[in-house]
Amino acid sequence: MPYVSLILGRIGKAVIVLLAILVFNFFLIHAAPGDPAAVMAGEAGATDQQFLDDLRERFGLDQPLPVQLWRYMSGVMQLDFGYSYRQQMPVLDLILDRLPATLLLTGAAFVISLVFGILAGTLAAMRAKRPSGSIIMGLSLLFYATPLYWVAMMAVLVFSVMLDWLPAYGYSTVGAGYTGLAHVGDVAVHLILPALTLGLFFMAVYTRMTRTSMLSVSQQDFVKTARAKGLAPGVIQRRHILRNALLPIITLAGLQAGQMVGGAVLTETVFAWPGIGRLMYEALMQRDYNLLLGIFFFCALLVILFNMLTDVIYRLADPRIKEGVA
């Protein structure tokens, strides 16, 4: 059962990374100016010494640091990420409430960027020596160099303010009370701009990667053999070159997933998309450190889950890869 031990190994590695992030979070909150009690008291709007001392005792801040670290870690193990005084809710509830919107946005952006990126990259590789290939690469460089949040704002300016085709912000029409299919359609219309702008940057990354990968595969011996056999160029491109060129892209896609969660902070801020990215912005504005670190932990968790998924896909796509090679 190679897959079972493989997956177990991955899970073990992921747990170590997550534990390390927790330790990192713990020391980070202690690096913040004022101890957590002062931060919390500030969030709760209280200043008197008695309240501070109570807080310190309640959260064990009068204990030695290792004891505090242990308490923090065991709290998280029981899914206790602390309390957000600003929002008057447990951090976990806040995050779980916003998670679906982010998964929808990043998922849509991921599919868009991957599909169009591979398509554009393939075209650019097939037309490497023609102007159309250069135009695709020029455009991808342009998208690569544009700040994500600025593309989002320009998209709002053009498609919402000037043309009035698409809604500028939000998840659904406020007060419309759509149900069923109408609601799905409403959300989809709101999703178009955020998903496209978030996907654009990553599309540029995949385009460049696909092109490079295809060009390097096309120089390998088995492609020359296929040409010598007289196979049609289209068949060679699809079945010989593209299939093999896609492998490194799967790995890259896994790595990019993390960047996408980060990018979602910017996109969700511009479009007022009610996901954890927007929540992170709110936590920033309110200096709500408990919430901020909780979101950070969830971002990392998402990335790790996604990396594990791409790892499995990679091994399914390329049976030559056996355990111990990677």
Place this chain on the structure above:
Amino acid sequence: MSFFRRFAQNRGALVGLIILALVVLLAVLAPFLYPDSPWRMVQRPFLAPGEMAGFPLGTDTMGRDVAAGLAHGAWVSLLIGLISTVVALAIGVPLGALAGYFGGKIDDALMRFTEFFQTIPNFALAIVLVAILQPSTTSIVAAIAIVSWPPVARLVRGEFLSLKHREYVEAARLVGQTHRDIILKQILPNTLSPVIVLASLMVATAILLESSLSFLGLGDPDTMSWGYMIGAARTVMRQAWWLSVIPGVAILLTVLALNLVGEGLDDALNPQLARQR
């Protein structure tokens, strides 16, 4: 062919170099062109570009001169991009060199460490670091450097792995050079060209990161930056679109120029690769 002729053969790189030179010029001249603080209110707010002589790019929501902000912001962007890249190199190059040269357990441990930093979402980590350490030029530079060194370490490690068994390295070992001398004087100089190319692209990414942080309100509160200008203009996009368009174009051009220069450097420093393309 000389280095510069190879560089100039890539026309995009030449264009990039010219744009970059203009941005550098703007940054350097900023204190002379606009000696006053770019935060000062100088005219009534919401002047459109060209509406009033002396304010070619207009004024923002608080009546500050947009052109002055643009010039001072150029300085901030370039400075933070450059310094954070240097710091990232200072972390990544030694780690990669040690891992690649010694291999074995040292390599394992250092690469685990690198992998850990690659797993954590970059931008989220930068946000958390700057927010908790409080926004300042130092914390921004530190955050950008901390999220951008892993690719350097990986690149340098790979170079060291492929170079450490070359004959000239074996020869240096045979005549009894110390590890330190072999690493610093024999191998490291030969890894420079890919590192330079990577570094030029890293400056571009660092500028994007800095602008994104300031857009979210995490910029140094004492310095005017392009990202801050866009963030401040977000709420008035309908009334004054140019306030967000102008600094955005500035970022776009600078980052684009750096990427083009990076590609040109790649062609010039790795001529064999360039011919294959």
